[in-house]
Amino acid sequence: MEKMEAIEVMSALAQPTRFEVFTHLARAQPDGLAAGALAERIGTPASTMSVHLTILSRAGLISSSKVGRKVIYKAEPASVRDLALFLMNDCHLGDEDPG
Template sequence: MESKAVIEALSALAQETRLAVFRMLVRCEPDGMAAGDLAKTVGVPANTMSVHLNVLSRAGLVSSTRHSRSIVYRADLDRFRALMTFMLKDCCGGRSEICAPLIADLVPCCPPKETVDG
């Protein structure tokens, strides 16, 4: 990821409503959420939500799909992963005692379920 794209993504998230919307969309994966439902849940007018979603979309953090008369938004987890990877790349300069606690905090709260073969 290039620095310009990182700055745009971080700028998009540096606003309270957009950050809340993005976090909500992450929780709604993989189904996403309709723009109208997002506006109601966050408590902002639909036109204001539209502006916020456009900012997040331009930053590549969300994508949208039209379903009948509504537009469903989803968090772009690949783009977010690239953003976080960029931020943490060589975070410790080879000194694992610096980044080990940070990496430990990033362990997901819901680890993947192990599959049992036959």
């Protein structure tokens, strides 16, 4: 993961509604959820949900696939894993020597 990708992932998850959307999708693995179901569960208008889903998708945190007439969204946990690895390795978090 590159620095700018890490910033995009952290920025996407820093917004409370998007964090909640990602959490719902992570819990709905492996089936995922439709946008309407997400909007209903979170209490967000469908148009607002669409914006959140676009931002999460651009950050690589979710993916979508069409199933019949519905678009099903799924969490991409590898993005969070990659962010954690970036922070641990590239930012030297967890080093024994703080200096």
